Amino acid sequence: MAVSRVRGAALMGALASFGFLSPWILVALITLPVLWWLLRAVPPAPIRRVFPAMTLLLGLKEDRPEAQRSPWWLILLRLLAVAALIIGFAGPVLNPQERAAQKGPLVVFIDSFWPAAANWQARVDAVDQVLLEAQQQGRMAVVVRSHLSEIAPFSAAGLWREKLAAMQPAAWDAPYDTPAFMSLPKGEFLWLSDGIARDGRAEILNSRSNKGTVTILEPNSAIYGLPPAQMTNGEITLTVQRAHAGPAKTLLIQGMGRDPAGQLRPLVQADAIFAAGADQAEITLSLPPELRHRISWFELPDAKSAGGVTLVGEALTRRRVALIGAQKNETLALLSPDHFLRAALEPSAEIIEALQIDDVLRASPHVIILPDVPKLAEPDQRALAKWVANGGLLLRFAGPRLAAAQASRGGQGAQGGFAREDVLLPVRLRAGGRVVGGAMSWGSPQTLAPFAANSPFYGLDIPSDVTVARQVLAEPDPDLAARTLAELADGTPLVTRKLLGGGQVILVHVGANAEWSSLVLSGLFVEMLKRLMTSSAGGAGQATNGEVIVAEGGRSDRPPVWQLTRKLSADGRLVAQDPVRPIDNHALQQAVQTRASAAVPPGVYQDETRQAVVNALAMGDHLKSAQWPATIVPEWGQTDRLRDLSGPVLSLGLTLLLIDVVATLWITGNLARRKAAQTSGMIVALALVMPLILPSMGNAQEQPSAEVDVIAAAAEVTLAHVLTGDAALDALAQAGLQGLSDALFIRTSVEPALPVGVDLERDPLAVYPILYWPISSAQAQPSSAAYDRLSRYLAAGGLILFDTRDAGVGGDGPEARKLRALAGPLGLPPLDPVPEDHVVTRAFYLLDAFPGRHVGPVWAEAAPPGAEAQEGVPFRVLNDGVTPVMIGGNDWAGAWAVRPDGAPLLPVGRGRAGDRQREMALRFGINLVMHVLTGNYKSDQVHIPALLQRLGQ
Numbered sequence: 001m002a003v004s005r006v007r008g009a010a011l012m013g014a015l016a017s018f019g020f021l022s023p024w025i026l027v028a029l030i031t032l033p034v035l036w037w038l039l040r041a042v043p044p045a046p047i048r049r050v051f052p053a054m055t056l057l058l059g060l061k062e063d064r065p066e067a068q069r070s071p072w073w074l075i076l077l078r079l080l081a082v083a084a085l086i087i088g089f090a091g092p093v094l095n096p097q098e099r100a101a102q103k104g105p106l107v108v109f110i111d112s113f114w115p116a117a118a119n120w121q122a123r124v125d126a127v128d129q130v131l132l133e134a135q136q137q138g139r140m141a142v143v144v145r146s147h148l149s150e151i152a153p154f155s156a157a158g159l160w161r162e163k164l165a166a167m168q169p170a171a172w173d174a175p176y177d178t179p180a181f182m183s184l185p186k187g188e189f190l191w192l193s194d195g196i197a198r199d200g201r202a203e204i205l206n207s208r209s210n211k212g213t214v215t216i217l218e219p220n221s222a223i224y225g226l227p228p229a230q231m232t233n234g235e236i237t238l239t240v241q242r243a244h245a246g247p248a249k250t251l252l253i254q255g256m257g258r259d260p261a262g263q264l265r266p267l268v269q270a271d272a273i274f275a276a277g278a279d280q281a282e283i284t285l286s287l288p289p290e291l292r293h294r295i296s297w298f299e300l301p302d303a304k305s306a307g308g309v310t311l312v313g314e315a316l317t318r319r320r321v322a323l324i325g326a327q328k329n330e331t332l333a334l335l336s337p338d339h340f341l342r343a344a345l346e347p348s349a350e351i352i353e354a355l356q357i358d359d360v361l362r363a364s365p366h367v368i369i370l371p372d373v374p375k376l377a378e379p380d381q382r383a384l385a386k387w388v389a390n391g392g393l394l395l396r397f398a399g400p401r402l403a404a405a406q407a408s409r410g411g412q413g414a415q416g417g418f419a420r421e422d423v424l425l426p427v428r429l430r431a432g433g434r435v436v437g438g439a440m441s442w443g444s445p446q447t448l449a450p451f452a453a454n455s456p457f458y459g460l461d462i463p464s465d466v467t468v469a470r471q472v473l474a475e476p477d478p479d480l481a482a483r484t485l486a487e488l489a490d491g492t493p494l495v496t497r498k499l500l501g502g503g504q505v506i507l508v509h510v511g512a513n514a515e516w517s518s519l520v521l522s523g524l525f526v527e528m529l530k531r532l533m534t535s536s537a538g539g540a541g542q543a544t545n546g547e548v549i550v551a552e553g554g555r556s557d558r559p560p561v562w563q564l565t566r567k568l569s570a571d572g573r574l575v576a577q578d579p580v581r582p583i584d585n586h587a588l589q590q591a592v593q594t595r596a597s598a599a600v601p602p603g604v605y606q607d608e609t610r611q612a613v614v615n616a617l618a619m620g621d622h623l624k625s626a627q628w629p630a631t632i633v634p635e636w637g638q639t640d641r642l643r644d645l646s647g648p649v650l651s652l653g654l655t656l657l658l659i660d661v662v663a664t665l666w667i668t669g670n671l672a673r674r675k676a677a678q679t680s681g682m683i684v685a686l687a688l689v690m691p692l693i694l695p696s697m698g699n700a701q702e703q704p705s706a707e708v709d710v711i712a713a714a715a716e717v718t719l720a721h722v723l724t725g726d727a728a729l730d731a732l733a734q735a736g737l738q739g740l741s742d743a744l745f746i747r748t749s750v751e752p753a754l755p756v757g758v759d760l761e762r763d764p765l766a767v768y769p770i771l772y773w774p775i776s777s778a779q780a781q782p783s784s785a786a787y788d789r790l791s792r793y794l795a796a797g798g799l800i801l802f803d804t805r806d807a808g809v810g811g812d813g814p815e816a817r818k819l820r821a822l823a824g825p826l827g828l829p830p831l832d833p834v835p836e837d838h839v840v841t842r843a844f845y846l847l848d849a850f851p852g853r854h855v856g857p858v859w860a861e862a863a864p865p866g867a868e869a870q871e872g873v874p875f876r877v878l879n880d881g882v883t884p885v886m887i888g889g890n891d892w893a894g895a896w897a898v899r900p901d902g903a904p905l906l907p908v909g910r911g912r913a914g915d916r917q918r919e920m921a922l923r924f925g926i927n928l929v930m931h932v933l934t935g936n937y938k939s940d941q942v943h944i945p946a947l948l949q950r951l952g953q
Helices: 002-016 023-038 072-089 120-137 157-166 178-182 201-209 289-294 337-345 357-362 378-389 400-409 523-535 585-593 646-667 673-700 710-715 727-747 784-795 814-826 892-896 911-934 937-952
Strands: 018-020 092-094 106-110 140-145 188-192 214-217 230-232 235-242 249-258 264-274 280-285 295-299 309-311 319-324 349-354 367-371 393-397 484-487 493-500 503-508 562-568 574-583 603-606 611-614 720-722 756-758 770-774 799-803 831-833 859-861 885-888
Touching: 072 646, 106 120, 120 140, 120 157, 120 188, 140 157, 178 201, 188 201, 201 214, 235 249, 235 264, 249 280, 264 280, 264 289, 264 784, 289 295, 319 337, 319 357, 337 349, 337 367, 337 523, 349 357, 357 378, 378 393, 378 493, 378 503, 574 585, 574 603, 574 814, 585 611, 720 727, 727 756, 727 770, 727 892, 727 911, 770 892, 770 911, 784 799, 784 814, 799 814, 799 892, 799 911, 814 885, 892 911
Parallel strands: 106 140, 106 188, 188 214, 319 349, 319 367, 367 393, 393 503, 720 756, 720 770, 770 799, 799 885
Antiparallel strands: 018 092, 230 235, 235 280, 249 264, 249 295, 295 309, 484 493, 493 503, 562 574, 562 603, 603 611, 831 859, 859 885
């Protein structure tokens, strides 16, 4: 009895684990008895008679036809098939969640910033389960992602499930847009949190608590971040953060860059060790300058998020800082502003000391510092303003001489108007200054106010003992607040900035020594200087009123145009930005000094001559775990996963119907009985494995129809083309390489094998001397693993022939943009139009042009600097290797392509001129293959006279 009770309880538990999304459809099951009655009768099979004569039919007794009953197993099979279809359409689910019934709409709020990227798929699966349950209840729902302010209207939960696969997190972090999210209507609120504290969380939670139930889902996985690297005394300092302090942990850090062969790989590796209970781990790397300058970014391979990657840009380059009017008197050294500046900058910068502006500008510094320099000569002022407008950073400090110079100007004109603004000062200054005990004095020295969120100093801790006893004051101005980077507790500016063309002018309103302030005696002074040095790396700027500020009489150049060329994805991959995205100069300047945003996402930005990087995690950011009220306990993975069984049940119903078809044909005699068993067995087997075959067939369609025979390709010279996914283009490339292979076989000693198409994601490339890559605007971007394989192929001496097929006049067309996107991650060498004395012009035939179906320019690796032809030799020694790439748009495969009978596949030109153009296209292909196979042996012939002369001696 006890055993039967246990079995009964287990059965009830198993049945309780099933549910239905549309249970009302199960009402159709009551029709099964009717179907049983209808399906019992099956018309008998017709009897075949041979009629030799009509007279023989006379006297035959006609039997009364009777309906034969269908076998019980066939009726049962049909009922099971119908029942399976009814149950499948009812939406069976496994492990339905027992939650309180909700009548209002469902609001799913997802933290979609970069901390969620590491386990984004798990979050999507969790949301899918919640929406599946809402679909079962017939509720309306809306999915809100935290990085988007726009809120979509409510829709059926099933429609939102279809959109989940396309949702991706953002690569930046930001406070919540509280007003937009607080306007959501009443209903159940499900918050899928990433566990990171940010502004606006408490406000959203309080507003939702009054509108319905609130459920928090929060994974317990660790979140790691890597702030920007810092240079100190020639060493790189990296600080790894984690949001939750836990047990001791070791994380791998990699410095990624390209080696001398051009291959992207880890150049340096180190371990960051977290002590138990610590939320930070710091490591220091001492690298040779050559290796340090090759590093493009540091990453945490285990983090798999944008916050686990820090792009270095110029951060690892020692900044050149020029001090104008440096003090050489050792007796006054400790009182000189130069002493404190030099002590703060020497560990992280290269200091240039000079007395003349011309001498400083010839050294091309990143930053010029003027400590208490009141006035410059007019030529120096113009030269310095032009330097700033071209991207320089001018940092000025106040002092007694600057204050006296402003007093001599009188601050205001005779008629009461303000003095004209100095182009090399960010604001107009009042006469004299402000000092404790003097006019406009304080009762006591002032402390510093907290730094604003848009200040480059945001996040720095302000020591309580830092005070200011004297300062120069700024005149009131509508732009004063926007130009203030730091201020005192009474609201007067301490640091101001003005954007000048592509650079900036910054004034610290106190001196650079300890006479006016104790700021220079604190570590805050060093950190503020470091932030300002960093801001000079990508200094793109524009005046707050949208106009470019230049010195009077100077040239009004337009601000530099910055473009996002490579973006950092939320999962920490650096990918090409296609199309290239222009960025506002002022927005980029703010992002470089603070943090990334939707307007300026993390990535690499370039103008004509400079590069700037923006990271997901900025200097001064700290990962902190979210703190929830005691009444809310986050959940995650505490229940069995809800599984949708509709697909398997419907497949079972269709399989049973297929079996019924075979069985009906067999018992009615419409199939030969001897063959019926074989036929029915085949169909039944096909029906049973159909659900497994269909997915594999779908995947197979994405792969080439035949595997590449690598061994055969390695045994012979084999030309290859890159599969683009465009069937027509791939077929044309195959026919083109076949025509070129035929020409090589007939005209040279090269006997190539049949050309092949290669998949960059899985096929080895080293066995192919040349890859023909036709460009299609629709082809997908290869993965990072494919690019690593391509880099190794080029480093080993392979050649890629890119063909945009647009006659080289595509400009900014789709093929040209796709070419830039595809070739960008390869790190190709500088390119030039193929010169007249390049080896490819004489590798087999003598050529002066490289036509295909079109005639356009062709580009190859640029000649090394200083390459010159020796006396008596008509060509230069360009290099000792093979150019890794040639780029053009002449549609060479179209000109080479042949039909199976050897006739040209596509027309080229008109008449004899077209035949001549096709011939020259074949000669170019032959020259190119010979160039790849033999290298620059033609250039080596310049040494023959010298060798013969030495042999004769």
